[in-house]
Amino acid sequence: MMTVQASKNVTDIDEINLDAPIFDSQAFRLNDEQAAIITTSRKLGQNLFAGRAAAYDRDATFPTENYRDLHRAGLLGIAIPKRHGGLGAHYQTYAIAAAEIGRYCGATALTWNMHVCSTLWSGPLADDLEMDAATRAEHERRRAIHYKRIVDDGAIYSQPFSEGGAAAAGGVAFGTEAKPLKGGWLVTGKKIFASLSGHADYYGVLCTEIAEGEKASRRNTLYLAIPAKADGVSVVGDWDPLGMRGTVSRTLLFKNAFVPEDAALMPRGVYFQAAMRWPHMFLTLSPTYVGLAQAAYDFTVRYLRGEVPGTPPVKRRMYPTKQIALAQMHIKLEQVKAIWFQAITEARANPTKEQVLRAYAAQYSAMEGANEIATLAIRTCGGQAMLKSLPLERIYRDSRCGSLMLPWTAELCLDRIGREALYETGESDE
Numbered sequence: 001m002m003t004v005q006a007s008k009n010v011t012d013i014d015e016i017n018l019d020a021p022i023f024d025s026q027a028f029r030l031n032d033e034q035a036a037i038i039t040t041s042r043k044l045g046q047n048l049f050a051g052r053a054a055a056y057d058r059d060a061t062f063p064t065e066n067y068r069d070l071h072r073a074g075l076l077g078i079a080i081p082k083r084h085g086g087l088g089a090h091y092q093t094y095a096i097a098a099a100e101i102g103r104y105c106g107a108t109a110l111t112w113n114m115h116v117c118s119t120l121w122s123g124p125l126a127d128d129l130e131m132d133a134a135t136r137a138e139h140e141r142r143r144a145i146h147y148k149r150i151v152d153d154g155a156i157y158s159q160p161f162s163e164g165g166a167a168a169a170g171g172v173a174f175g176t177e178a179k180p181l182k183g184g185w186l187v188t189g190k191k192i193f194a195s196l197s198g199h200a201d202y203y204g205v206l207c208t209e210i211a212e213g214e215k216a217s218r219r220n221t222l223y224l225a226i227p228a229k230a231d232g233v234s235v236v237g238d239w240d241p242l243g244m245r246g247t248v249s250r251t252l253l254f255k256n257a258f259v260p261e262d263a264a265l266m267p268r269g270v271y272f273q274a275a276m277r278w279p280h281m282f283l284t285l286s287p288t289y290v291g292l293a294q295a296a297y298d299f300t301v302r303y304l305r306g307e308v309p310g311t312p313p314v315k316r317r318m319y320p321t322k323q324i325a326l327a328q329m330h331i332k333l334e335q336v337k338a339i340w341f342q343a344i345t346e347a348r349a350n351p352t353k354e355q356v357l358r359a360y361a362a363q364y365s366a367m368e369g370a371n372e373i374a375t376l377a378i379r380t381c382g383g384q385a386m387l388k389s390l391p392l393e394r395i396y397r398d399s400r401c402g403s404l405m406l407p408w409t410a411e412l413c414l415d416r417i418g419r420e421a422l423y424e425t426g427e428s429d430e
């Protein structure tokens with residue numbers, strides 16, 4: 001099905017002068033295996049993706065070439081268990097690797113997140129959830145099918161769940177319906193902002209299983225990998241947004257698309273269980289923005305030192321106002337990194353209330369912090385730094401999109417922190 005050809009061998013890039021990691025492996029106590037995976041991401045990002053990012057952004061086209069390189073490097077299978085041919089990375093390793101990619105190309109990191117979550121949620125995360133032995137065995141058989149496609153063929157998965165109503169925020173059941181019939185389902189519905197539309201091989205759709213005459217319930221959410229080429233699947237609308245332009249997040253329509261039982265990425269009832277018991281699953285949109293925050297900071301240091309390629313070697317670092325601005329950016333970046341690292345490190349099933357509140361705070365800090373740092377970067381570097389020939393204005397536009405991502409938008413994080421900190425479960429003022 002998918003032919004995979006890398007434009008440049010991943011081993012060709014071993015000799016480059018790498019940027020320092022966002023999270024130094026010794027300081028943050030990462031083991032050698034984690035550090036190796038994260039370094040591979042950084043190498044790809046710095047050497048290959050950074051140079052291509054401007055064109056994908058300008059043309060709002062999908063970073064197809066980057067996906068070939070991700071496949072060659074084994075990174076499409078980063079979270080796939082080793083016994084299935086993947087790299088076997090867990091949540092923390094994936095999150096840091098994704099931040100390194102986001103540092104060089106936001107759209108690649110954000111879309112890679114949609115792909116990787118198909119494997120992270122069906123893999124290590126599902127292993128933490130309750131299933132009876134028969135269900136678990138069936139899940140193991142099914143996920144092996146998905147993992148083989150990814151590892152062997154470079155298949156790309158996406159994760160469209162937004163519908164334009166309250167479902168993506170977790171308020172009501174998904175309006176996209178899966179009608180059960182012998183051997184599978186007929187899926188009908190619409191997904192908006194479906195990143196990778198027209199480019200993924202499988203759309204990992206969240207929908208509600210609903211038989212004739214039944215009422216829709218969030219408990220009956222299904223997570224199905226619908227083949228992009230299935231009858232009844234179409235991509236409509238254009239895509240010309242402010243930022244994250246390479247994500248190609250157009251609208252997906254499903255009209256009685258038949259989906260076989262093996263398309264299920266999670267067994268019945270398990271997505272609902274995951275959303276309740278593994279809330280950090282929704283924090284996975286944040287790594288991209290931690291990377292963008294680092295990128296805005298890195299740019300500013302180089303610019304003020306007169307070291308940005310393509311700009312005159314004029315130093316601006318001697319002005320106290322520039323030094324203060326950079327200090328503010330540094331402090332903000334360290335604050336974002338600290339809370340975010342703690343949150344991704346403690347991500348697990350059944351977190352405490354304190355851990356969940358911290359996860360919301362980490363998401364808010366990363367999403368809003370990335371844009372605050374990029375804003376300061378533009379103000380302090382000045383007019384010449386925001387020209388489209390340089391990456392800073394793209395970083396700024398991309399970073400603005402983070403706090404819009406459901407279900408944990410910046411507004412919803414504030415809403416939840418305020419409410420959940422003041423009320424215990426079941427409490428009200430009535």
Ligand SMILES: Cc1cc2nc3c(=O)[nH]c(=O)nc-3n(C[C@H](O)[C@H](O)[C@H](O)COP(=O)(O)OP(=O)(O)OC[C@H]3O[C@@H](n4cnc5c(N)ncnc54)[C@H](O)[C@@H]3O)c2cc1C
Pocket residue numbers: 114159160161162163164165166168169171192193194195196243244247249401403404405406407409410411412415
């Ligand atoms: C670049 C990009 C890529 C994306 N890729 C994907 C993707 O691959 N898959 C996917 O599923 N989605 C994706 N999204 C969609 C994203 O997650 C949101 O669904 C989308 O931005 C919501 O837009 P909306 O205008 O419909 O928001 P609305 O639902 O109208 O919400 C607007 C704002 O109101 C607030 N709000 C919403 N509900 C509540 C509530 N119950 N209580 C209080 N406040 C609330 C939130 O702060 C929200 O930001 C992407 C978005 C962007 C910008």
